[in-house]
Amino acid sequence: MFQKDLQHMMYGYGDDTNPLPETVALVEDIVVEYVTDLVHKAQDVASKRGKLLTEDFLFLIRKDIPKLNRCTELLAMNEELKQARKAFDVDEEKLASAAD
Structure with missing residues (x-):
């Protein structure tokens, strides 16, 4: 899903122009897992309100x-x-x- 974007970001951070597909897939798995976990935690923070806000994410990374x-x-x-x-x-x- 994000492999092309991740390839560009990885190159920007010093990786090869064409990183190994396995490496890109691993980084994608890590990113998707991190974002999913962050959203679930933000939903827990927002559960009292019922509405997810930007401030919920800022609270988690404070x-x-x-x-x-x-x-x-x-x-x-x-x-x-x-x-x-x-x-x-x-x-x-x-x-x-x-x-x-």
Whole structure:
């Protein structure tokens, strides 16, 4: 499922351009297991609310400072992109209205 992406990531972290398929499959198994475990733990944290939130994941990784910092950085970047898209959509709507 993620093998092509994992190959690129592995290369980016210093592996060969074409890592062994067995290695990629093993890394994929580890990643899928980690993400599945993290989601189950987040569901346990959110079980009182019944709704899974981003904060549930941040709570679980709170003691892993590099991971927490990277996640907050990516969330902030995602918010900036949303705002930029929103501003672009508004500008585009104004141009379309002016053309009519």
